[in-house]
Amino acid sequence: MSQRHLAYLAVPAAGFLATPYLPFVNSTHLWFGLPSVLVWCVLWTVGTTAALALYEAHAPHPEDTDEEAAK
Amino acid sequence: MNTTMAVTLAGIIAIAAIGVSGRRTAGHGQDLGEWAVGGRRFGTVTMWFLQAGESFTTFSFLGLAGLAFSDGVAATYALGYLSLCLLGQYLTGPRLWRLGKANGYITQADFFADRFDSPLLGKVVAVVGAVFLLPYLQLQITGLGLIVQLATGSETGATGSMVLATVLTVGFVLWSGIRGIARAAYFKDVLMVVALIVLVVAVPLTISGGLGGLFETVRESRPALLTLDGAATDATWFTTAMLISAIGAGLNTMPHLWSAILSAGSARSLRRNYIWLPLYQVAIAVPVIVGFAGAMALAPDADSRAALLTMTGHALPGWLVGVVAVAAAATAMVPSAAILLGISTLVSRNLLPARSERATLRVNHVCVVLASALALVLGIARPGLLADLLLLTFGGLAQMAPATVAGLARHNRLGAVPALLGIVTGVLTLAWLTFGGVDIGTVDAGLLSLVPNIVVTVVAQLLLSSGLLGSRRLGAGSGSGRMVDCGDALADGTPADGGVAAPARATSGRGPTARD
Numbered sequence: 305m306s307q308r309h310l311a312y313l314a315v316p317a318a319g320f321l322a323t324p325y326l327p328f329v330n331s332t333h334l335w336f337g338l339p340s341v342l343v344w345c346v347l348w349t350v351g352t353t354a355a356l357a358l359y360e361a362h363a364p365h366p367e368d369t370d371e372e373a374a375k
Numbered sequence: 376m377n378t379t380m381a382v383t384l385a386g387i388i389a390i391a392a393i394g395v396s397g398r399r400t401a402g403h404g405q406d407l408g409e410w411a412v413g414g415r416r417f418g419t420v421t422m423w424f425l426q427a428g429e430s431f432t433t434f435s436f437l438g439l440a441g442l443a444f445s446d447g448v449a450a451t452y453a454l455g456y457l458s459l460c461l462l463g464q465y466l467t468g469p470r471l472w473r474l475g476k477a478n479g480y481i482t483q484a485d486f487f488a489d490r491f492d493s494p495l496l497g498k499v500v501a502v503v504g505a506v507f508l509l510p511y512l513q514l515q516i517t518g519l520g521l522i523v524q525l526a527t528g529s530e531t532g533a534t535g536s537m538v539l540a541t542v543l544t545v546g547f548v549l550w551s552g553i554r555g556i557a558r559a560a561y562f563k564d565v566l567m568v569v570a571l572i573v574l575v576v577a578v579p580l581t582i583s584g585g586l587g588g589l590f591e592t593v594r595e596s597r598p599a600l601l602t603l604d605g606a607a608t609d610a611t612w613f614t615t616a617m618l619i620s621a622i623g624a625g626l627n628t629m630p631h632l633w634s635a636i637l638s639a640g641s642a643r644s645l646r647r648n649y650i651w652l653p654l655y656q657v658a659i660a661v662p663v664i665v666g667f668a669g670a671m672a673l674a675p676d677a678d679s680r681a682a683l684l685t686m687t688g689h690a691l692p693g694w695l696v697g698v699v700a701v702a703a704a705a706t707a708m709v710p711s712a713a714i715l716l717g718i719s720t721l722v723s724r725n726l727l728p729a730r731s732e733r734a735t736l737r738v739n740h741v742c743v744v745l746a747s748a749l750a751l752v753l754g755i756a757r758p759g760l761l762a763d764l765l766l767l768t769f770g771g772l773a774q775m776a777p778a779t780v781a782g783l784a785r786h787n788r789l790g791a792v793p794a795l796l797g798i799v800t801g802v803l804t805l806a807w808l809t810f811g812g813v814d815i816g817t818v819d820a821g822l823l824s825l826v827p828n829i830v831v832t833v834v835a836q837l838l839l840s841s842g843l844l845g846s847r848r849l850g851a852g853s854g855s856g857r858m859v860d861c862g863d864a865l866a867d868g869t870p871a872d873g874g875v876a877a878p879a880r881a882t883s884g885r886g887p888t889a890r891d
Contacts, residue, residue: 313462320455320617324603324610332594332601337587338664339601341448345455346660352458352653356465360650367473368643 309363312355319348380527382697383704387540390559390701390708394547397558406732407739410552411481411720412638421557422648425635427655428560428709430457431567433518436662436706441679443666447593447600449608450663456620457656463625465649469642470783471627480637482717483630484725487775490782493791500775501725503798504630505718505746507772510765512714513750516541517758519707525684526700534755540708541751548712549740553634556712563705564655570702571661574683577690578668586664592671600670607817615819623773623821626780630772631710631717711747719743766809767802770821774801777829789832790839797832801825 323344324330335343376384399409408414417425435453442450474480478489483504488497519540524533547555579586593600603613627633639645662683669682672689687699723729723739777797781789801824807813808820815823 313466317459317462320459321614323451323455324613330603330610332598334590334594334601337590339448339590339593339667341601341603342451342660342663345451346657349454349458349653349657352461353650356462356650356653359465360646365643365646367469368641371641 306363309359312358312362316348316352316355319351320345377527378693379697379700380523380529380532382694383523383526383536383700384539386697386701387536387543387704387708390562390705391540391543391547393562394544394555394559394712395550397547397555398551399554405552405736407481407720407724407735408479410736410739411634411716412475413553413557415476415638416640417557417638417644418640419644419647422635422639422644423651423655424560424564425553425557425638426648427652428556428563429632429635429713430652430656431564431658431706432710433515433522433703433707435659436703437518437522437680437683439659440662440666440669440683441681443600443663444669444673444677444679444682446605446608447597447602447667447670448663449603449605449613450666451660452613452617452620453659454656455613455617456624457659458653459617459621460624461649461652461656463621464627464636465646467626467779467783468636468639468645468649471633471636472639472642472645474783475633475637480633482720482724483627483633484721486633486782487778487794488725490787491778491789491791491794496791496795497725499795499798501630501721503775503802504772505721505726507764507768508630508714508718509746509750511768512711512718512746513754513758514765515707515711515714516750517754519704519711520754521680522684522700522703522707525681526688526696526703536704537751537754540704541711541747544708544712545715545743545747548715549743553638553716556709556716559705559712560709563702563709566698566702566705568658570699571658573691573695574665574687574699575661578665578686581686581690582668582671589664589668589671593667597670600667609817612817612819615817615822619770619773619819619822619825622776622825623769626776628772628775628779629717629769630721631714634713634716634720715743715747718746767805770805770809770819770824771802773821774798774805774824774828776825777832789836793832793835793839796835797828800831801828804828 322329323341326344329340329344331340333340439450439453471486474486474490478485480486480489482501484497484501487500488494491497516537520533520537523536524530527533547559551558575586579589582589582592584591590601599605603610623629624632627636636645639648665683665686669677669686673682673685677685684696684700684703687696691699719739719742722742723735727738729735729738775798778789778794781787781794804827805820805824808815808823
């Protein structure tokens with residue numbers, strides 16, 4: 305679990321935690337006809353899957369190899 | 376009986392029938408391992424439905440619509456905490472699974488007993504878990520009654536539905552165990568998606584201008600609903616409520632989450648499951664949108680919990696309201712089944728271990744019946760009795776987070792006594808902050824309670840290390856909590872299998888690091 309790979313996961317976490325502190329998000333603006341806060345959170349929810357997929361693809365999983373070899 | 380009621384009752388029976396069909400029979404006798412963790416053989420798809428089914432509760436359906444009705448976009452904190460919790464589970468779940476497979480865990484308390492080499496700590500964790508889960512179970516049952524009452528307008532029907540759904544849930548849980556829950560979750564999740572699509576299309580149409588017009592109207596008439604600046608739901612609330620929920624769920628401090636993790640066939644299938652689960656959580660946006668529609672269409676002093684089903688009743692014909700009610704009822708029945716499994720395994724495995732596998736399963740099944748009966752009776756007769764305890768459930772269970780982190784480490788350097796002192800301090804602080812009239816603004820009390828929890832844990836560990844706090848272990852050798860572990864399993868060259876080790880009677884004299 306390297307710090308570089310953990311940075312992938314930190315991006316959506318930071319996105320969510322920053323929600324109320326970003327003036328362009330925490331406002332009465334509508335994005336695509338929906339509240340900006342709602343759209344922002346939905347985007348980062350999808351972004352969580354993207355971040356996890358990136359981590360899965362690039363981070364090493366040495367124990368998987370051991371487990372498959374043991375089968 | 377009207378159409379809505381008939382469809383709802385038929386749906387509740389169908390959910391239970393699907394759960395019953397999940398039992399695996401040919402050539403596989405039932406033991407606690409097969410019943411509770413499915414022999415640790417579930418693949419990615421089954422895991423996905425099982426964990427999605429457990430996460431989408433009556434709160435997701437009625438509660439978030441109600442929160443959007445009263446506090447607008449504050450309800451989106453659920454999207455954040457569920458995603459953050461999945462990030463945490465992605466990192467910790469495979470480690471828990473590997474420890475569970477190697478050491479034969481069935482419950483959260485098994486993990487604590489083993490990783491802290493302390494059967495007594497395991498028992499304490501089991502008691503805390505079972506006690507805190509009981510009001511959560513009651514919440515699901517009373518939520519189901521509310522769903523039926525709101526959908527059909529019948530109070531008698533609501534009580535009858537609570538009884539029927541509880542009896543049927545107990546039936547399929549006893550018969551099929553976690554495989555039944557997984558099978559019912561397939562049905563539930565598909566029905567949920569259908570119901571949510573119907574709702575997101577139909578409900579905004581009852582508002583002038585449809586979905587686009589809905590939020591223009593909100594911006595003009597109640598713009599405060601679009602920002603996180605509410606008196607009770609401001610930025611601090613949003614951040615701290617999201618964090619404590621993510622910490623609690625991300626580190627699996629709720630005991631009923633463990634069965635699903637331990638039932639995975641591999642760490643890889645568990646990880647793949649966590650990658651795709653956030654996409655399902657996007658569905659939470661629908662109850663939030665419906666809650667906004669309720670805020671525009673209903674009186675401001677209307678019951679917020681009723682927002683979603685009242686709007687459903689305005690938008691849809693009776694039979695389709697019944698379909699939505701079935702989907703909502705499923706959000707009570709599937710999590711209830713998982714909670715029942717969590718409570719009963721804690722009691723039968725960690726608190727009242729029997730001598731044989733058969734007797735253990737019998738004790739477990741008696742616990743399922745007693746816990747559900749207690750929650751049902753209290754839900755009908757004294758619905759407010761456990762309300763205070765419920766206020767402590769989420770923040771209270773989250774107090775196990777520091778000890779869980781320590782237990783996950785390759786070498787657990789935290790002693791059982793400091794871990795227990797930290798948990799007790801955290802729970803007591805939470806109770807004081809919750810009921811003591813302390814003004815903490817909008818900061819989440821559970822998150823705040825983690826501070827003294829961690830301080831006490833660290834100080835106690837330092838005292839322990841310096842020899843001032845007695846033994847590192849707590850109650851070691853006093854019970855039957857030792858699991859067959861990785862070291863034991865591999866010592867004779869035999870790989871640890873996917874089965875579940877019965878609690879051994881022998882006490883262990885090994886040092887704590889031998890299990891790492």
